[in-house]
Amino acid sequence: MFEQVPFNVAVIDRDYNVVEANQNFKDYFGNWKGKKCYSVYKKLENPCNDCPSEEVFKKGRAVVADAVGVDQHGRKTHYVGHVIPIKNKENDHIDFVMEMTRTVTEINRWQQEYQILFDRVPCYITVIGEDFRIVRANEAFRENFGDVLGEHCYKVYKRRETKCRNCPAEKTFKDGEVHHSTQKGIGKRGQDINYQVSTSALMRGSGDVAHVIEISNDITELKKLEHKVIEAERLSAVGQTVAGLAHSIKNILMGLEGGKYIVSLGLKKNSKEMINQGWEMLDRNFDKTTSLVKDFLSFSKGRLPELQLVDPRDLIYEIIDLYKNIAAQSGIELKTEISEKVKTAPLDPAGIHTCLTNLVSNALDACSMGEQKGTEVLLKLYEGRDKLIFEVTDNGSGIDYEIKSKIFTTFFTTKGGAGTGLGLLTTRKIVQEHGGKILVDSQKGKGAMFRMVFPRKRLLALYKETKDKK
Amino acid sequence: MKKKILIIDDEPDVIAYLMAILQANGYETYSNSNVKNGLELLHDIKPDLICLDIMMPHETGLSFYKRFRQNEEFHQIPVIIISGAIESGKFDFRNYVKDDAIKVPEAYLEKPINVDEFIQSVNHLLETKQLHRSSN
Structure with missing residues (x-):
């Protein structure tokens, strides 16, 4: 059985000597006979600071520990070790410990990759539990919203005391689907943060949603830019409005001046026809002024239609x-x-x-x-x-x-x-x-x-x- | 012989006003409220000067302007643009017609016009035209 288990197994005495090991162990860490465990596992000269075997000898119970060692080819290796005591026949003294180790180098690398990805992606990521408390949050989120594990998401994202209306996470908890929405939150320095969020379900084996991952894109800068563009357009619209109004008024003025000119010409020439023509022009352009002002007032008034x-x-x-x-x-x-x-x-x-x-x-x-x-x-x-x-x-x-x-x-x-x-x-x-x-x-x-x-x-x-x- | 001046404007009151000024100053006036048959009009009247509202931003006045400036027979007729759209100091014809081959208008006046300025401008352009013609 010692040879059959799919782990690296070694038996170590109180003086750190490896007294027995299986073939897996030898294949992985190299020759062990007559060597100290720290020299075999980690290629060290002295015992490790956090030696799990010492702890087992001391406390008499099994210990699980992860460690970084060096394999027989000199490569760094991550492994998880289960260390159990082996007692004497009388069962009152621990003579040896048995260390069963399994390498987790690959898993560890993936974990690191995942961790870097989780922390460094330029978006906010939080994992939210069923009680809407934040279980995990990435670096970008913590930087902008504060270190907030265990707090309610609505409190952290929006400083609310109650759940948000139309909460996308709630929807995902209900139907397990991905939901998107655009939200406005408050950062840890009180700054407005606009973000586009999508929520995805983390399922339990049973198919229920255990957690929801919220991934949010910060669109605050985009919003600011959008606002600036709208503001610029609005200002230019105001400018055009004023220019348009001036244009209308100038045309009316031209008509009024024309009327005045023709009336005075008619008076000078004693022409009733010209006086009439000029007077009509004056009349018409006064009417135009009235209707322009009316139009303008009716436009500027906001009112509910009388239905x-x-x-x-x-x-x-x-x-x-x-x-x-x-x-x-x-x-x-x-x-x-x-x-x-x-x-x-x-x-x-x-x-x-x-x-x-x-x-x-x-x-x-x-x-x-x-x-x-x-x-x-x-x-x-x-x-x-x-x-x-x-x-x-x-x-x-x-x-x-x-x-x-x-x-x-x-x-x-x-x-x-x-x-x-x-x-x-x-x-x-x-x-x-x-x-x-x-x-x-x-x-x-x-x-x-x-x-x-x-x-x-x-x-x-x-x-x-x-x-x-x- | 009286000089002939053609006024093109969509506002009847503007036409009446300009006609009254010009007639009082001894000119013969013709008018039209649009430029639909503009070139035929030029052909019939053979004006010495045109007062044109370019009705900005509608391009009708401008497209007529471009057409007649490209016409061999009429392109020398001086033009006064009269418009309420732009202040006189800020009028840059090249903002509207980017083609350098098309001559810029001889004068631009902003509505409402100043009568003295208008008539001076008309007199001046017709005199210049006269000089230009006699020197040829």
Whole structure:
């Protein structure tokens, strides 16, 4: 049996002499006869400081120890040794100890690799128990969140006293699946840490989730950068808004000055016709000032839409009535396509009227700008999946890519003096206040399609909210 | 013979204003609210000067400008760009037309215009044109 066991076995006396060993032992550590154990295991001159055999002799019970030795070829080797006492016949004295060692060099290397990987990967890794306490944490995590073994993860990650809502680790504990989410935590110095976390299950043999590993990527810097970009865009939008406003005002001023000039010329020449012409110009441009200010105020005001149950069809008919003459005069066909399935909806009729007015007048302008003949504007109304949809399509001049990126965000006009640049901005605002969204599809020279989509669920929720307030 | 000036602007009030100034200063005026048939218009009128709103950022005014500057017959006609889009000191035509082969406008005026400055600019450009022509 001594020869059969798959370990290196040696018997050692109180003077560190190896008195017996099996073939495995000899094959691994080399010749042992007449040698001291420290010389065979570790190729040392003197006994080891932490000699497990000494401990067994002293305490009389078995000891398990791991150690680093040198094999017969001089290579460093990691091994785990079980050392047991061998007593005399009377069972009152330990004459020898038996050391059974098994090399764990490979396992040890893997462990080291794993440890380095665990600690040095540039992400936060924690292992969390079923009670949401942190069992292990890697170096990067400890550096940023502190040395926190045994604490609740929610306390460490977010300084909360209770579990987080939508906790991805909890989900993994429940279903064993991988879950991802983006979170914001608080570091040990009180700094905000944004991270993207994915949670994976560590299973027990029974298939239950014993622990969850949380691996998180720090995206704080990315977030900061994103914020800077948004801020820059916002500032540039403000700049463009102001420039757009200045442009509108300059055009109005030009009209007012023109009116003044013509009136004074008429007075000088005693021409009633000129005085009238100038006066009309003054009149018109004062009106423009009023409507610009109104537009601007209505845009800057944030308000909840005044929802009431209306037939969306009526809104389309109103617009057709409003624009049919203007369209006909410009030789543009104004068409409608209304689905029979359209049902009543809670909408702010004045708001939607404004949106449709803006979209249709834009479409008509686009048709007049283009050089093609047979231009038309089509108003569509239909139901999508739980959505009410308005569409205004034209085959006019279209919008190029650069302009498309700006139309909903800035005070933007392509119409020189004719536009205030607020139309689409206001339209988007009203649509958003209804819980909807507005989309555009267009190519330069090929017309444009604007689609307002109102999810019915949101309209109903808003409707309920306004009714409750009343 | 009175000099002919063509005004192109999408704003009727601007047209009326510029026409009143120019007529009061002894010029013959023509106007159009768009540049759809711009070259034909030049052919019919043969203006001595053009006042053009480039309607920025819409490119229609600019594309017309480029077209007529490349036209053998009309490219010498002086142009005053009148726009509210950019302050006069900051107008750099090359930001809009990067092609060096296309001549920059002879003058740029910001809306609302100063009447004296406008008329001086018109007189000056027409005189220069006259000199240029007689020296040829």
